[in-house]
Amino acid sequence: MTTPLNRRDFLARSALIGCSLAASPLLTPVSLAATSGDNRLVVILLRGGMDGLDVVRPYGDPAYTALRGDAGMNAKNPAIDLDGYFALHPALKPLMPLWHNGQLGFAHAVSTPYRDKRSHFDGQDLLEAGLTDLSGGTSRDGWLNRVLQNLPDSGPATAYAVGRDPLGVLGGPALIQRWSPEADLALSPQAIQLARLIMADDPLFDAAFTQALEIADNDGDKVATSGTPEEMMSMASKAPKGKNSGVEKRVAEFIGKQLRAQTRIAAFSINGWDTHQSQDRTLPRTLARLSDAILTLQDTVTQNVWNKTTVVAVTEFGRTARINGSKGTDHGTGGVMVLAGGALRGGKIYGDWPGVDEAQLYQRRDLMPTRDLRSMLAWLLHSQFGLPKSTLETTIFPGLDLGENPNII
């Protein structure tokens, strides 16, 4: 059944693979189609429900101290004044240089149309589907995939879903790339050669593996290693030592490299916002990961690319206006959207502030949403990718009323 293959054949075939790869227009990333546009968008899903009222604190509103106690302006690690009314959580202090350069902004009191049930599952489904409600059934594609479907010359490397998260926001018919820097390759040089050989006869496997080697070789460390299997496993799994430390940096670095090449849209998620208890200890850690991700991204792309990049972080809902019995907050409604990037007209808080007097709260409980966060996203997409308003209101976010231009970009 089998035909023996000797080492000479093997070497000859390896050489052949090398040639044919170089010659194949389909397999080399330089030939992958890029969109005509030069702007970049990075979407970060903050899963768990970020407490916007703690991240961007309305310390100028007397009702706020009534709800939350001290706003922390004079704490040992004080909140940072932004505009005389709002103050930033101290854990985001590393982002302040961006704020001063107009490259950081926040939309306050925004939310998806999701109301009342306050379930993570449904809230995230709606956030990623970009729909008004899910009573018609679960969506088959995410709004970011619909954006791709409406970019005339997007190619397979235009959009990247990064990390282990399935990222429904990018799921759908338009082809995207997926990669998780945690799932790196670490193989002996000979195993790489043999793997190339066994894949070579099967075009589907060969194309995927060739690309995998290219991506993995350029994500911070080389594939080839001389480690033992045990070492290779720990290298490849990149299991973070502390809790989630460093994952976001690796993800952001990977995305930064792709943005410098063909990629225009990327998405990833940061978990850990579901701060039901001891929020003063849990939230800073998660905020540090967000700020690490944004700054790593800025460091990885060139200045020129950063000037065309917008990062937007969204969450499925905000949290209760009051602190609960375990020094945390429960699932709420209105929240904060974080925006960063060189193209931003930032250094300000966007949106209509509803106030946090009890009567001003949604159901006397949560921050009242005054704007659909999809309209912020829609205006962003309008400026970044030139998507027409009609497409945005009917296809990307069906049923959305764009409202007034918040002039984010």
Place this chain on the structure above:
Amino acid sequence: MKFTPHLADIRFGCGLSPAVPSPVSVAQMLDSLQKPDTIAARFPIETFDLFQKRVAEADRLGTVKRKNAGTSVGLAAKKAGRVLNKEARIAHVVWMGQHLNRWTWTQAPLRERLSFFWADHFTVTGKAGVIRRAASPYLESVIRPRITGLFEDMLIAAALHPLMVHYLDQDKSVGPNSRTAAKGGKLTGLNENLAREVLELHTLGVNGPYTQTDVRELAELFTGISKQSPMRFKFRKNNAEPGSETVLGKTYGGGKARKVDVETALRDLARHPATARHLAWKLAVHFTSDTPDPALVEALTTRYLETGGDLFEVTKAMLSHPAAWAPKRANVKPAFHFMASAMRALALPADTLASLDEKTMRRLFITPLAQMGHVWEKPDGPDGLPEEDSAWIAPQGVAARLQWAITVPQALLPDLPDSRDFVKTTLGDFIPPAVQFAADSAESTSDGVGLVLASPAFQRT
């Protein structure tokens, strides 16, 4: 285009094993489905009835917690609830090990394949707390016993199962003119989710002959279908929309709201020619190719309609069709199939998995599986796992499979087989020269074994 033992084991089974012989005939494969399910008895998974006890306890603790908020009684209930959650989380990892053991040691591998196929067709999960771990008990009690029965019985059992009612929000759907809506509480109208998925995914298929009006009418007919604690079916007459509903031209109900009208509609949908074609196509895609032979799809459709959707007869028709035995292996194993068939190829001793703790099971199986594109028992949506080969064999998927194949067998089996023997027992009749060469010349046994498992020859069916 005819049966061979190795092709049968690879295409319709769990892969070749050095310890379990391949089937000798189609008749033997079919016969294996009608014998007692001994492998399930050897590697048990909790039934849904037993699982409901966990839900009952979680619900009870939740009530105690709410009624005693801020007191030590409430706090104790909260803590007990956490323990319960943790126990269920660990159990769900143990059950994954049981699935792997079944795939590794079964002599009726077609049963595993069909169980996974139909469980994916009726994809479901719990959305919070203990019920997030319910998928395997559901597979065990709802799907597995019905894979050789009538499709309409499986449809009624699965689509009206309390877990599905919960997953697809049927318990949130009430008739706009129902007594419940008139009360003006939280529930005031329809939620079309379950009705739409029954038509689009479970029966007619997305290209089927139904309209938005049919979706709405079916959703109105479904009002009344609900659940109660602890994950039990409940028909709530007060939620039901008064009057009759017309779905695909046939009128149902009209008198007192009854579950049986819903069942009648589901039986009609199950027997519809579009459902026959949709399921025939899905089976052919799953077992043979993304672009299946039209003659095979036609034969399965015909048999389905002749037998009123008898799944044993449809399976038999598939195994009896020449196109099912096309020598070209045009399909790629989904991620779990890949992993489980690798365990079978290694004949991993049954007690190995049982001895692993939760963390190790996550490191060796659940996390790599997610990197391959399958988040275990946490589906992206009710449409389940992708069938397209390209969804699995993308850069990340291929890399994750290769890395797993080279590293994990070594971690499980300190005494790996010699890769020169392993290539023979694993690929049988299908050893490409390049893979033989890799098995002969790899620097280490772990590389050699890993390369055999990572080869397209192993991953294709």
